[in-house]
Amino acid sequence: MQPDPEDLTARARIRDAALRLFGEQGFDRATIRGIADLAGVSSGLVRHHFGSKEALRDECDAYLARALARLNDQVRAGMATSETNYLTVAVSIFAPYRSYLSRALVEGRVAPLFDTLADLSAEWVAELDERRADPPEVPREARATVGAAMALAVIVLYEHVSRRLGVDVFSTEGQGLLARILLDLYSHPWLSPEEAAALRARLPEGSGSDKGKEGSR
Amino acid sequence: MQPDPEDLTARARIRDAALRLFGEQGFDRATIRGIADLAGVSSGLVRHHFGSKEALRDECDAYLARALARLNDQVRAGMATSETNYLTVAVSIFAPYRSYLSRALVEGRVAPLFDTLADLSAEWVAELDERRADPPEVPREARATVGAAMALAVIVLYEHVSRRLGVDVFSTEGQGLLARILLDLYSHPWLSPEEAAALRARLPEGSGSDKGKEGSR
DNA sequence: AGGTATACTACACATGCGTGTAGTAGCCGA
DNA sequence: TCGGCTACTACACGCATGTGTAGTATACCT
Numbered sequence: 001m002q003p004d005p006e007d008l009t010a011r012a013r014i015r016d017a018a019l020r021l022f023g024e025q026g027f028d029r030a031t032i033r034g035i036a037d038l039a040g041v042s043s044g045l046v047r048h049h050f051g052s053k054e055a056l057r058d059e060c061d062a063y064l065a066r067a068l069a070r071l072n073d074q075v076r077a078g079m080a081t082s083e084t085n086y087l088t089v090a091v092s093i094f095a096p097y098r099s100y101l102s103r104a105l106v107e108g109r110v111a112p113l114f115d116t117l118a119d120l121s122a123e124w125v126a127e128l129d130e131r132r133a134d135p136p137e138v139p140r141e142a143r144a145t146v147g148a149a150m151a152l153a154v155i156v157l158y159e160h161v162s163r164r165l166g167v168d169v170f171s172t173e174g175q176g177l178l179a180r181i182l183l184d185l186y187s188h189p190w191l192s193p194e195e196a197a198a199l200r201a202r203l204p205e206g207s208g209s210d211k212g213k214e215g216s217r
Numbered sequence: 218m219q220p221d222p223e224d225l226t227a228r229a230r231i232r233d234a235a236l237r238l239f240g241e242q243g244f245d246r247a248t249i250r251g252i253a254d255l256a257g258v259s260s261g262l263v264r265h266h267f268g269s270k271e272a273l274r275d276e277c278d279a280y281l282a283r284a285l286a287r288l289n290d291q292v293r294a295g296m297a298t299s300e301t302n303y304l305t306v307a308v309s310i311f312a313p314y315r316s317y318l319s320r321a322l323v324e325g326r327v328a329p330l331f332d333t334l335a336d337l338s339a340e341w342v343a344e345l346d347e348r349r350a351d352p353p354e355v356p357r358e359a360r361a362t363v364g365a366a367m368a369l370a371v372i373v374l375y376e377h378v379s380r381r382l383g384v385d386v387f388s389t390e391g392q393g394l395l396a397r398i399l400l401d402l403y404s405h406p407w408l409s410p411e412e413a414a415a416l417r418a419r420l421p422e423g424s425g426s427d428k429g430k431e432g433s434r
Numbered sequence: 435a436g437g438t439a440t441a442c443t444a445c446a447c448a449t450g451c452g453t454g455t456a457g458t459a460g461c462c463g464a
Numbered sequence: 465t466c467g468g469c470t471a472c473t474a475c476a477c478g479c480a481t482g483t484g485t486a487g488t489a490t491a492c493c494t
Contacts, residue, residue, distance in 0.1 A: 010441075026324075028245030031481065042443045043482090049441085053482065106319045107243075108376030118381060128407065138397045145381040146371060146398050147407070153370035154363060159325030164335055164362040179420055180355045181363050187413035189406050190345060190364070196404035203396055227471075249452065259473045260452095266471090270452065436494090443488075451480085458473075464466090 011049045013039040019060050023100030027057060061104060064097060065113040072116055094155070095170045102156045114148065121148040134193075137200070154178065228266045230256040236277050240317030244274060278321060281314055282330040289333055311372070312387045319373045331365065338365040351410075354417075371395065 008016070017038035021030035032053055036043040050056040071093055094101060104110045122144035129140060136143065154161050154169060167174040191199070225233070234255035238247035249270055253260040267273040288310055311318060321327045339361035346357060353360065371378050371386060384391040408416070 026243070026245060028243060032483090033481080044444075044484095045442055047483070102323045105377065106323050106373055108380075111377065111380065114374070114377040115381070124407070128405070132405070136401055138394070138401055142382055142394065142398050143401055145378055146395070146402060149370040149374040149378050150367040150402075152374060153366040156373055157322055157331070157366040157369060160322065160328065160331040161362055161366050163325075163328065164332070165359055176421060177355070177359065178363070180417070181359050183408065183413045183417050184353055184355055184360055185363060185367075187406050187408040187410055188345070188349070189404050190341070191400065191404040193404055196400045200397070200400050204393060248450080250450090258471095261454095261474075262472055264453070437492105439490105439492085441488105441490075443486100445484105445486085447482105447484080449481085449483105452478100454475105454477075456473100456475085459471085461470080462468095 010039065010041050010045060014041060014046055014049060014056070015059060015063060018056050019063070019097055019100050022057060022060060023097060023103065026103060027053075032056075060100065061110045061113075064094075064101060064104070065110060065116070067093065067097075068113050068116050072120060091155075091170060091175060098155055098158060098170065102158070105152065105156060114152075117152070118145050118148040121145070121151065227256065227258050227262060231258060231263055231266060231273070232276060232280060235273050236280070236314055236317050239274060239277060240314060240320065243320060244270075249273075277317065278327050278330075281311075281318060281321070281327060282333070284310065284314075285330050285333050289337060308372075308387060308392060315372055315375055315387065319375070322369065322373060331369075334369070335362050335365040338362070338368065 014035060017035045018030070021035050021038060024030070025034075032046050033043045035056075036046050039046075046056065050059060071090065101110070101113075105114065118141075122141055125140050125144045125147065129136060158169060162169050162174065165174065165177060167177055169175065169178045231252060234252045235247070238252050238255060241247070242251075249263050250260045252273075253263050256263075263273065267276060288307065318327070318330075322331065335358075339358055342357050342361045342364065346353060375386060379386050379391065382391065382394060384394055386392065386395045
């Protein structure tokens with residue numbers, strides 16, 4: 001899977017160590033000295049290569065974004081829309097960085113990574129819209145965004161989900177269970193059309209189908 | 218909604234300040250002195266009331282859990298299953314603590330709070346199961362857990378969702394849009410029964426323990 | 435060979451932190 | 465009136481951290 005750590009450049013080993021310690025301990029609690037130790041270098045070399053602790057984190061963010069983009073191209077080129085396969089592959093690739101990724105996402109960082117996922121989600125939604133009877137009230141991108149967020153929920157809330165399921169959802173065993181849960185959830189609506197219509201009717205007026213031109217960015 | 222800060226006891230003001238600063242800056246970056254300043258007290262008083270920084274965080278966690286339990290009882294006693302109302306109420310109550318809550322959840326803390334949400338989700342799933350044709354392959358609690366995680370996705374990934382929607386999802390405007398998105402997502406499955414069956418067929422055997430995922434890597 | 439840039443180490447410095455200690459003001463029961 | 469308890473402040477300690485500086489070795493280019 002990964003090349004032997006000894007074979008990586010010092011710069012790469014530092015980045016990997018940072019990814020791990022930032023994830024395990026959080027950005028503030030992780031120390032440059034700890035990262036240097038884990039990478040087998042001196043603390044000064046960290047500064048030499050990355051300049052500052054924050055710049056090191058930026059590089060970690062960018063690395064993950066590149067990794068997802070690579071995976072994305074790979075999937076797009078390679079296989080069809082076997083979604084659960086995609087899930088399995090994505091999970092196994094990002095498992096080592098799960099903790100880092102969760103913290104980064106919650107803090108609003110790694111926006112390009114989230115955008116890549118949202119775009120992927122949008123493609124899925126586009127397929128759905130083709131064979132859909134009723135016209136969606138809300139633009140595709142909006143639904144795709146929330147859909148992407150929901151898809152990330154299990155990763156971000158990994159600890160709670162694993163605790164309640166009684167299985168590590170990233171283990172092979174847990175992935176089997178998770179896949180079955182997701183298949184069930186994704187194939188069964190939580191609201192009937194009637195219930196949805198009733199609830200929608202009770203919503204205050206305004207902000208219908210056209211949205212997304214407001215200025216607060 | 219909140220009583221005037223001057224009316225609160227110093228202990229409560231410290232807790233509120235901690236909730237805010239822990240949320241805004243994270244546990245490590247927030248300082249006891251900063252919390253004390255925001256609460257208008259000396260830093261020694263924080264220690265006097267809570268003993269240590271970690272104990273202060275524990276109290277914050279417990280406070281949020283109590284707040285949700287209170288809301289839960291309130292909803293259960295009061296109104297029927299008007300889910301979107303519940304969403305609005307929950308959002309407006311937890312909006313000030315959104316950031317704190319997200320960080321806490323990602324780190325696996327506030328387990329009682331997550332459990333409360335998961336239990337609520339389980340009740341919803343139970344209702345669904347009653348009018349369901351096909352028997353679910355996977356236990357109710359498991360689906361409810363992932364459902365709860367997904368329901369939290371927008372809160373936890375608030376920054377990314379708001380950024381892509383172009384609206385603060387916690388503003389009144391954003392809540393309207395979000396409600397419409399959720400109604401659409403919850404009332405339209407992302408997989409048809411046939412697709413789900415096809416994908417399920419490709420899953421390795423058994424939900425209890427198994428292996429081989431394909432190795433496209 | 436020579437010279438320069440790059441990879442890397444060792445070490446010192448200032449700072450801000452959580453925590454500990456000592457002390458003061460005010461309430462309350464006997 | 466007193467004793468003691470609680471709420472609260474001021475201040476000092478020790479320490480770990482990010483960063484800065486100086487120095488060494490190795491590789492590359494001409």
